[in-house]
Amino acid sequence: MYDLIYKRDDIPIFTLQVNQFHERGTWYVRIDTIWHSTEQLAARATINAAEQILKDMHTIFNQHNQCAVCLDEAFLVKWPTCSHSFCQDCTSSWRREKDTCPLCRASSSSY
Numbered sequence: 817m818y819d820l821i822y823k824r825d826d827i828p829i830f831t832l833q834v835n836q837f838h839e840r841g842t843w844y845v846r847i848d849t850i851w852h853s854t855e856q857l858a859a860r861a862t863i864n865a866a867e868q869i870l871k872d873m874h875t876i877f878n879q880h881n882q883c884a885v886c887l888d889e890a891f892l893v894k895w896p897t898c899s900h901s902f903c904q905d906c907t908s909s910w911r912r913e914k915d916t917c918p919l920c921r922a923s924s925s926s927y
Contacts, residue, residue: 828852828860885910885918898922 820832831850836843852860883890883903892901895917902910902918910918 895922 817833817835820834822829822831829852831852833848833850835846835848837846838844881890881892881901882888883892883906884900885902885906888903890903890905893904893907894901895907898917898920900917900919900922906918916923
């Protein structure tokens, strides 16, 4: 048995399932057509997105680093105008008083 999948823009439209079998000295071929509905395609897109998120989880969790201000281990927030990152608490409290990065003093007024 094998499947022939017909796609348009990398989205499956229908699948032909081909099954060859031998019965009483004769070979037969059975072909079944499976149409992919729009609901199935939407569900497949959702599943693909969820699978991609799961694949990216190691990257997300590797962003758990030490804040340069308080030195706590935390998920870091990137400063809007430079490449520095700080924990959410330090970022929020700093921005209430100042408009610059705590390390390089880059302005965040454009954010």
